[in-house]
Amino acid sequence: MEVKRKKFQGVLNILSFNRHFYVIGLLVLCLILIVCAYFEISKILIWVISGAFLYGLVMPLIISAYVYDFSGYYDFKWFKDLNIDEKVATQIVNINAGFDETSFTIKDKFPNSNLQVFDFYNADKHTEPAIIRARKVTNEYPNTIQINTKHIPLNDNSVDVLFLLSAIHEIRKDEEKVQFLKECKRVCKENGKVIVVEHLRDVANFFAFSVGFTHFFSQKTWLKVFKQAVFKNVIEKKFTPFMSIFTIEK
Template sequence: MEIKRRNFQGVLNILSFNRHFYVVGFILLALIIGSNYIFNWSDSLYLLVVLAFIYGLTMPLFVSAYVYDFSGFYNFDWLKKMKIEDAKDKFNLNINAGFDETSFIIESILPNSKLQVYDFYNAKQHTEPAIVRARKVSLFYPNTQQINSNSIPLHDNSVDNIFLISAIHEIRKQDEKVRFLKECRRVCKPNGHVIMVEHLRDFPNFVAFTIGFTHFFSKATWKKAFEEAGFTSFNETKFTPFMSIFNCN
């Protein structure tokens, strides 16, 4: 399977999946510019509002291009540095919310290990327009199975590693996150790991995405969820100021 990404694929995905946000944003910006010909705006306030709108519309694209297109994230060197054992008796999961850009890459890095892909997307629970659109263009890894977020159909202590790559922030409710992570803990072997990659609700992501950073969760929220699920380690590595890689056991 070809896993080479197109130029600017990351930022084009952001534009495509969140086009409702950009349509509304540009309409509001046009109304503001037009209102300047009707109402007596002060020059400084008008300039401030217009620049704020332009910043909010363009900065997420610049940051997304940096993170997803120019940082080397999809080379997965960060995963190679973890030196995960690759052998025929190893069993890994990649769990997504219906948009899968990573399973074929993981398979290429760990070709000897068995990889099972699960999709926990539920149209009634996970209603974000962006993820609905993303599902329509997602790659399909062979034998991907649909699951509920509260039930992974595997025996206890059967999995070596679980990859959660920019996926489980789509689980918006804390109790649902905890139930899902309890299932991850249950199926992991005692020395198994959950590797989660997420943007955080923190200052760098506020600078990058303005109010859009509320779509993510804070490190404290994730730490609490993992602890409630029974994990005893929660180690963070930063990949760019905007993305965190967590290795949990």
């Protein structure tokens, strides 16, 4: 059963999970304005500083609303371009990093499939406040299995489609990403596909998230780890200027 999303749920999630950044940002801005007023700094400079801080706080919310609430991302409007035969793809896997907003929708798109959901969240490694808060409100799919990135508990050549939707960037070390992707390759059938959806560390996401874009990885990094994991073919398509969909084949 698909979970119906609330209006502006995407941007509200961003605001809720990252509220510490907004509190700190506003406090720093207030402190700077007090210092500027005390030393009688130029009003133009004060406006420039205020504008820069407000841009950094507000723009991520605007872009998040566009990507997650208005673009059709969670309606899987991008899915029709992946050339996946829903009748043939019967063994589906969705792997998340502790926050799952897609498994119920995937099951709705593949009603006759066997969907297995895995979560590689590691409390010792994934210590960011945002992901900890996200885990408290996630809609966990029934029978979700906790795993580590070294092993996916499935047989070789058993999966038609494996989804990694805004998840694998939480694996910060390239070596661990490669190891995990090799596991994804192992469990996929010969004609199986891994679908990776990620923001990139690029110009568009810099203007969207300012320094926050460093949480993402560049296209060069993704292509490098896909190659090191020995995938045969990689196709990248843009979904909005801010997200890339990589279809990688065994």
